[in-house]
Amino acid sequence: MNEQFLNRMQTMIPDEFEAFMASLDQDLYKALRINTKKVDPDRFPEPGLLGKPSPFADHSWYVDRPLGLDPYHICGLFYLQEPSASGVVGLLDVQKDDLVLDLCAAPGSKTTQIAQKLESGMLVCNEIDAKRAQALLSNLERMGVVNFALTNSESGPLCAAFENCFDKVLVDAPCSGEGMLKKHAIVAQTWSMDNILMCAARQKEIVSNAVRALKGGGVLVYSTCTYAKEENEEVVAWILERFPEMELVDCGAAFGRPGLKTPGMDASKVRRVFPMDGGEGQFMAKFVKKGDASNTPALLKNEKPNATERAFLREQVEGDFSFFHHSKEKLFRMEHAFLDFGKLKVVRQGVLVGEMKKNRFEPAHAFYMAADTMDRLKNKVSCGLCEMDAYMHGEQIRIEGEPGFVGVCFDGYPFGFGKSDGHRINNKIPKGMRLLPKSHVRMDGEEQQ
Numbered sequence: 001m002n003e004q005f006l007n008r009m010q011t012m013i014p015d016e017f018e019a020f021m022a023s024l025d026q027d028l029y030k031a032l033r034i035n036t037k038k039v040d041p042d043r044f045p046e047p048g049l050l051g052k053p054s055p056f057a058d059h060s061w062y063v064d065r066p067l068g069l070d071p072y073h074i075c076g077l078f079y080l081q082e083p084s085a086s087g088v089v090g091l092l093d094v095q096k097d098d099l100v101l102d103l104c105a106a107p108g109s110k111t112t113q114i115a116q117k118l119e120s121g122m123l124v125c126n127e128i129d130a131k132r133a134q135a136l137l138s139n140l141e142r143m144g145v146v147n148f149a150l151t152n153s154e155s156g157p158l159c160a161a162f163e164n165c166f167d168k169v170l171v172d173a174p175c176s177g178e179g180m181l182k183k184h185a186i187v188a189q190t191w192s193m194d195n196i197l198m199c200a201a202r203q204k205e206i207v208s209n210a211v212r213a214l215k216g217g218g219v220l221v222y223s224t225c226t227y228a229k230e231e232n233e234e235v236v237a238w239i240l241e242r243f244p245e246m247e248l249v250d251c252g253a254a255f256g257r258p259g260l261k262t263p264g265m266d267a268s269k270v271r272r273v274f275p276m277d278g279g280e281g282q283f284m285a286k287f288v289k290k291g292d293a294s295n296t297p298a299l300l301k302n303e304k305p306n307a308t309e310r311a312f313l314r315e316q317v318e319g320d321f322s323f324f325h326h327s328k329e330k331l332f333r334m335e336h337a338f339l340d341f342g343k344l345k346v347v348r349q350g351v352l353v354g355e356m357k358k359n360r361f362e363p364a365h366a367f368y369m370a371a372d373t374m375d376r377l378k379n380k381v382s383c384g385l386c387e388m389d390a391y392m393h394g395e396q397i398r399i400e401g402e403p404g405f406v407g408v409c410f411d412g413y414p415f416g417f418g419k420s421d422g423h424r425i426n427n428k429i430p431k432g433m434r435l436l437p438k439s440h441v442r443m444d445g446e447e448q449q
């Protein structure tokens with residue numbers, strides 16, 4: 001371990017340094033957050049998985065094992081989220097009709113948490129790294145998020161295009177990641193003061209853009225998963241000095257501890273979590289933007305599905321949808337009007353329903369995963385764990401039923417779709433999502449690869 005890092009920690013928390021060092025030898029804190037859009041937390045089907053409730057967020061529970069291959073995880077009933085990370089979104093105080101921007105969103109633990117709080121509102125989540133944006137998209141689909149746009153942009157142009165537009169903005173900034181020491185050995189190997197200072201400069205740039213995108217009266221939350229003061233309290237003090245319109249407000253968290261005393265900011269208003277507090281490490285601060293500057297973002301014209309698309313929707317789902325948009329041959333839907341992003345790179349906006357191929361309509365995986373249609377699907381088949389395991393490995397399954405497209409479910413929860421010939425379901429799980437040949441779904445509750 002880097003000596004300078006250890007010296008800094010000793011200075012930062014002299015009375016608890018030994019406890020901090022001991023925490024480095026303990027297992028990582030693990031937790032899951034129940035997806036309230038897909039399941040009533042009181043009816044979570046695997047209560048045996050849940051350890052103690054996490055103090056950081058509602059519906060978040062400590063767990064004691066890896067659960068990435070748990071069937072309910074694949075169905076999107078929960079998200080595996082480091083417990084202290086789940087404390088950040090509560091500070092945003094998301095209202096169901098808010099327009100929210102998550103500027104640094106991949107892989108999506110906080111963005112999917114924000115989405116759970118929205119109803120008629122909408123989430124714009126952004127990720128600068130194209131590869132990480134794909135991982136984020138996969139999590140958004142798995143969790144069944146409907147009203148979202150995922151952009152792949154630098155923070156500057158995105159925030160300039162949406163000046164004074166957002167009710168809430170989250171900057172979960174790229175940081176030196178000292179709270180990830182145990183998870184990623186690389187953090188310890190590459191620790192340096194230069195890196196901390198580089199991160200701090202980048203954080204200030206991202207926050208400056210975020211302030212621009214926030215409406216007057218709106219809330220900005222700044223968070224990191226590092227302990228370095230230069231990236232935490234000192235960034236907060238810098239924001240207050242640079243942007244007089246930003247007011248630091250008490251983050252109102254009932255967990256963790258106050259920040260470190262720092263000139264130019266009130267450390268009692270921000271929150272820190274160290275491993276001694278029940279999570280790996282998180283810093284968070286909440287600001288309100290003074291004034292009433294407010295812009296309404298430009299919208300795209302609502303489009304109508306064509307006759308083939310309409311026939312598909314009628315055949316598959318009870319009830320109606322509100323907003324549609326086409327891009328080339330693809331059809332997307334949302335329960336919020338589509339936003340106009342102009343020339344910005346949009347990876348996805350809304351639920352991909354499917355695509356016209358010649359004169360046929362080929363549905364998409366995301367369509368069957370959406371949380372708001374789960375109980376409205378007309379054609380679905382249920383399989384047991386062995387069949388799900390086979391299906392997730394790309395095999396066909398034998399189930400009698402009506403020919404045509406069907407949602408394929410485990411315990412009533414869709415995890416994909418297929419095309420039935422009346423006897424067998426032809427596998428339509430996207431290739432990139434299939435399990436590796438030797439991996440198994442939840443054998444003895446363990447992930448095995």
Ligand SMILES: C[S@@+](CC[C@H](N)C(=O)[O-])C[C@H]1O[C@@H](n2cnc3c(N)ncnc32)[C@H](O)[C@@H]1O
Nearest residue numbers: 104105106107108109110128129155172173174
């Ligand atoms: C701490 S991670 C975000 C974690 C995420 N909020 C979550 O809870 O799952 C920070 C993200 O910021 C992205 N990032 C890196 N440089 C950036 C920049 N200059 N502007 C915006 N985002 C950046 C990284 O690719 C990374 O995905």
